[in-house]
Amino acid sequence: MLGKRIRLFRTRKGLKQKELGEMVGFMGKTSDVRIAQYETEARTPKDDLIKQLADIFGVTTRAITVPNIDSYLGLMHTFFALEDEYGFQITTDKDGRPCITLDEDHQAYDHIAPMFLAWLSQYSKYKQGELSEDDYDNWRYNFPNIQPTAGFVRNPISDELDAELQKTLNKEMKKRGLL
Numbered sequence: 001m002l003g004k005r006i007r008l009f010r011t012r013k014g015l016k017q018k019e020l021g022e023m024v025g026f027m028g029k030t031s032d033v034r035i036a037q038y039e040t041e042a043r044t045p046k047d048d049l050i051k052q053l054a055d056i057f058g059v060t061t062r063a064i065t066v067p068n069i070d071s072y073l074g075l076m077h078t079f080f081a082l083e084d085e086y087g088f089q090i091t092t093d094k095d096g097r098p099c100i101t102l103d104e105d106h107q108a109y110d111h112i113a114p115m116f117l118a119w120l121s122q123y124s125k126y127k128q129g130e131l132s133e134d135d136y137d138n139w140r141y142n143f144p145n146i147q148p149t150a151g152f153v154r155n156p157i158s159d160e161l162d163a164e165l166q167k168t169l170n171k172e173m174k175k176r177g178l179l
Contacts (some may be wrong), residue, residue: 001125003041005064008084009057010035024052086112115144 013124017039020055021031032093045053047061052105054061060077067081068074079100082088089104093099102109119140 002044003039004085005081006045006053007039009053009059009064010039013057020053020056023056024049047142117141148155 006094010017010153013020015023016032017035020031021033021035022023026034034043038045050061050085053065057064062073062077065081069078079090080089081092086108087103087140089103091099091101120140122136124129126133131139
């Protein structure tokens, strides 16, 4: 994720890898190679380099690094990264409360929407008392464990949930012409 974020901000600034490398002090032939290594995550930049990159891009270091969702600021930057990468959008519901939606025109929509619909289905069952909290948590924490996995002890309840998830995903993908 860190490499993708560096590439995103570099291309937004219209910089080539070599140009960015020289701006942070890499000279000669190594300037583009080093930036390429960071973008492919073959190397991880140190904190001082991330700060330099943030200054060049005109963003906070939180916008570049993989956010820490253990803080509200980290959570916000996670949402911003999800907006960039997967087309998440902020909007309001009918009562004016903020909510997150998916951009139907984003390339990731057809991959994410069926999973969200499966999640919504399980969440609705949980809220209506059709699933216990443990069963709902089991579904979430094993998602998308649809097919049996070697060495994984299967739970009959989660098998039913997995079968339902597979059915929901297939139905949604057929509806969208993906199957």
